[in-house]
Amino acid sequence: MLSRDERMRLKVSSEVAKIHLENIVSDTFLSDSLPSWMSHIGQQVREVLQTRGKSLDNLQASDSLSASSLPDSAASYNLPVLISAVLRDKPPEEVPLLRITLKELLSQEDRLISRIKALESLAAGSGEEVKLVASQLQLIKVEKNKIEEEKFMKEEEFKNLMKDRDENQVQVEVLRKELEILKAEAKEQKHRLEFQHKLEQMSQTTIKELSLELEKSEMTVRNTQRALELALGNQKKQRAEVHHTLTKHFPTFEELKSFLHLTRQEALQMKLIWQKEVVALQSQLERVAVAATGYHKVLAENRMLYNEVQDLKGNIRVYCRVRPFSVGQSGIQGIVNFIGENGEIFIRNPSKQGKGSCKVFKFNKVYGASISQEEVFQDTRPLIRSVLDGYNVCIFAYGQTGSGKTYTMVSTRIKVYFLKFHLTAPCKRSCEY
Numbered sequence: 459m460l461s462r463d464e465r466m467r468l469k470v471s472s473e474v475a476k477i478h479l480e481n482i483v484s485d486t487f488l489s490d491s492l493p494s495w496m497s498h499i500g501q502q503v504r505e506v507l508q509t510r511g512k513s514l515d516n517l518q519a520s521d522s523l524s525a526s527s528l529p530d531s532a533a534s535y536n537l538p539v540l541i542s543a544v545l546r547d548k549p550p551e552e553v554p555l556l557r558i559t560l561k562e563l564l565s566q567e568d569r570l571i572s573r574i575k576a577l578e579s580l581a582a583g584s585g586e587e588v589k590l591v592a593s594q595l596q597l598i599k600v601e602k603n604k605i606e607e608e609k610f611m612k613e614e615e616f617k618n619l620m621k622d623r624d625e626n627q628v629q630v631e632v633l634r635k636e637l638e639i640l641k642a643e644a645k646e647q648k649h650r651l652e653f654q655h656k657l658e659q660m661s662q663t664t665i666k667e668l669s670l671e672l673e674k675s676e677m678t679v680r681n682t683q684r685a686l687e688l689a690l691g692n693q694k695k696q697r698a699e700v701h702h703t704l705t706k707h708f709p710t711f712e713e714l715k716s717f718l719h720l721t722r723q724e725a726l727q728m729k730l731i732w733q734k735e736v737v738a739l740q741s742q743l744e745r746v747a748v749a750a751t752g753y754h755k756v757l758a759e760n761r762m763l764y765n766e767v768q769d770l771k772g773n774i775r776v777y778c779r780v781r782p783f784s785v786g787q788s789g790i791q792g793i794v795n796f797i798g799e800n801g802e803i804f805i806r807n808p809s810k811q812g813k814g815s816c817k818v819f820k821f822n823k824v825y826g827a828s829i830s831q832e833e834v835f836q837d838t839r840p841l842i843r844s845v846l847d848g849y850n851v852c853i854f855a856y857g858q859t860g861s862g863k864t865y866t867m868v869s870t871r872i873k874v875y876f877l878k879f880h881l882t883a884p885c886k887r888s889c890e891y
């Protein structure tokens with residue numbers, strides 16, 4: 459009797475074999491490239507196999523049957539019947555080909571049956587295998603524990619390695635920084651050395667230049683020495699010549715000496731005379747100085763009196779000047795009727811008749827239209843003198859536009875008029891503007 463598990467395993471094996479056989483048959487007979495009679499045979503084989511499959515299912519369903527109870531030649535037992543059934547209707551020329559194909563099918567079926575048997579034997583020995591597998595499982599568990607321990611150890615090692623790596627990284631960082639510092643120092647040293655090298659080069663060139671200059675100056679000294687020696691020789695010669703000349707002209711020198719002595723005596727006498735004259739002049743100067751102080755006093759008094767007179771004449775004086783008609787106004791009749799000698803001017807009003815037709819105005823002085831600039835400036839002369847004496851004076855012109863203010867004040871001949879005062883140099887400087 460087969461157990462339920464064994465039967466299931468057998469069913470699976472037979473299903474696999476069936477599918478395999480079906481595939482072979484369909485590959486062989488149902489291809490589109492085969493002739494129609496071969497496809498027909500394939501179809502018949504499939505049907506036969508399906509009926510066999512059904513019988514197998516029936517076999518598994520009934521518990522009274524066992525796989526071992528099947529005869530070994532069960533498949534071959536049915537196949538000859540099947541072959542004879544298939545070949546019965548076929549023409550004789552197709553039979554050999556079909557026989558070969560069916561032989562192959564038979565051999566494949568045999569192979570499948572032997573595989574089913576092997577599977578049955580496997581199912582029989584499964585208990586022992588389970589035990590084997592359990593022992594192997596135990597061994598595997600032991601191995602697993604070992605592996606886990608190893609794994610733990612490795613993890614610990616890994617952690618230690620990581621720690622070491624971190625420490626090493628820190629050290630590497632420190633070393634890198636030190637390396638950078640060393641690099642910077644090396645760079646600085648390199649710069650310094652380069653600078654020193656340059657300095658050395660410069661100093662070498664300077665030394666060379668100096669040595670050249672030294673050589674030049676040595677040459678110059680030698681030349682100068684030679685020139686000096688020459689000059690000394692020449693000087694000696696000249697001195698000898700001078701000595702010779704002196705000895706030659708000695709009598710003339712004696713004459714000159716006596717003449718000089720006489721001249722000196724005369725000069726001394728003259729000096730005495732001049733001294734007496736200077737004393738006399740000094741006394742005269744003192745007298746002149748006394749007279750000058752008196753003169754200055756008198757001059758100051760005179761100035762004071764003069765300015766007092768100016769004050770008495772009036773601190774504010776008003777002069778009137780009548781402007782002549784210009785060239786284009788020759789046909790117009792003037793309104794000035796009469797100019798008096800004491801500063802009166804009579805103005806006529808043509809729009810009025812009788813008493814109110816003439817008005818009289820009084821000034822310090824009235825200048826007529828024919829009066830020249832010199833005459834006007836002559837009257838400012840006393841005021842200019844007061845300015846020179848240190849008094850403040852202001853002269854200004856007043857009148858309507860075009861009445862001749864600028865003409866009167868800033869004549870081109872004003873400078874000429876100033877020169878007529880015959881001023882002393884310092885006064886002249888202060889007056890010119």
Ligand SMILES: Nc1ncnc2c1ncn2[C@@H]1O[C@H](COP(=O)(O)OP(=O)(O)OP(=O)(O)O)[C@@H](O)[C@H]1O
Pocket residue numbers: 780781782784827857858859860861862863864865866
């Ligand atoms: N006494 C004079 N004789 C001849 N020409 C004169 C006289 N006075 C003025 N004029 C002429 O009259 C014109 C006007 O004179 P000026 O420019 O001096 O007037 P003003 O009063 O200064 O005028 P404004 O107020 O516009 O400056 C000028 O052409 C000037 O040469």
